Amino acid sequence: MKSDKLTESVAASSVPRHVGIIMDGNGRWATKRLLPRAAGHRAGVKNITPVVTCALEYGVRCVTLYAFSTENKNRPQDEVSALVDLIRKRLKPMTRELIERGARVVFSGERDYFPDDVIAIMSDVENENTDKSAQVVNIALNYSGRAEIVRAARLAARRGEITPDGLERELYTSGLPELDMIVRTGGEKRLSNFLLYQAAYSELFFTDTLWPDFDSAEFTEMLDEFGRRQRRFGRV
Ligand code: FPP
Numbered sequence: 001m002k003s004d005k006l007t008e009s010v011a012a013s014s015v016p017r018h019v020g021i022i023m024d025g026n027g028r029w030a031t032k033r034l035l036p037r038a039a040g041h042r043a044g045v046k047n048i049t050p051v052v053t054c055a056l057e058y059g060v061r062c063v064t065l066y067a068f069s070t071e072n073k074n075r076p077q078d079e080v081s082a083l084v085d086l087i088r089k090r091l092k093p094m095t096r097e098l099i100e101r102g103a104r105v106v107f108s109g110e111r112d113y114f115p116d117d118v119i120a121i122m123s124d125v126e127n128e129n130t131d132k133s134a135q136v137v138n139i140a141l142n143y144s145g146r147a148e149i150v151r152a153a154r155l156a157a158r159r160g161e162i163t164p165d166g167l168e169r170e171l172y173t174s175g176l177p178e179l180d181m182i183v184r185t186g187g188e189k190r191l192s193n194f195l196l197y198q199a200a201y202s203e204l205f206f207t208d209t210l211w212p213d214f215d216s217a218e219f220t221e222m223l224d225e226f227g228r229r230q231r232r233f234g235r236v
Contacts, residue, residue, distance in 0.1 A: 018063075020194060022185070023048075024211055025212070042090075046212070048094060053216075054220060056135050061177045070143065071144070091125060092124065105128075106126070107140075109143035109144075153170075180201075181202055181205065186210055201231070205222045
């Protein structure tokens with residue numbers, strides 16, 4: 001049953017249905033230029049729209065961006081404040097542009113952590129969505145894969161439905177397409193608590209390119225390579 005969902009339409013299409021992106025390397029990008037780390041995050045935000053647009057034009061149905069992990073809160077206070085401030089200032093204009101390009105924006109993560117004005121911005125963004133059937137940009141904010149699984153298990157247990165379907169219904173990504181591909185920039189080769197449940201059969205792509213330098217040309221090469229990879233889902 002599960003494997004039918006996993007393989008649904010993949011045979012017919014070599015385009016990943018859902019791509020997760022770990023946008024790593026902003027700090028090093030800034031340090032290399034003798035700039036404060038916050039400048040790297042600002043450059044990182046500027047790079048989101050072109051890369052996401054590339055995915056949407058390629059035909060990807062959903063892109064999940066790892067924008068702020070639960071663990072990012074343990075960074076020095078000034079960097080955390082700079083990140084929250086960036087979300088406060090840039091989230092609405094950035095998402096408005098994506099919605100104008102035909103996308104629907106949703107969020108994953110524990111939003112209660114954020115100040116009230118930032119939570120209100122997230123609600124405003126959700127209210128700007130018009131097309132329910134549009135391609136989705138899912139922004140992970142104060143997100144932890146382990147916390148998501150624990151939360152989903154708790155909710156599924158409350159309904160007495162601890163089954164794969166019951167649990168998946170309670171994930172933030174419920175209703176979104178199967179995660180076919182994960183891209184991590186910045187040279188590290190790990191998942192860092194990103195979409196742990198959803199990554200079960202994802203194809204993984206790593207590049208040394210720092211996130212602000214990651215461009216459509218390199219992304220398109222990865223998307224093309226995805227189409228050439230043989231996916232077996234545990235079969236021969
Ligand atoms: C990793 O780089 C990146 C982050 C921790 C944050 C990514 C966030 C954004 C691009 C902005 C989010 C804002 C909006 C409006 C969605 P790093 O700092 O760990 O880089 P390093 O490994 O080089 O230090």
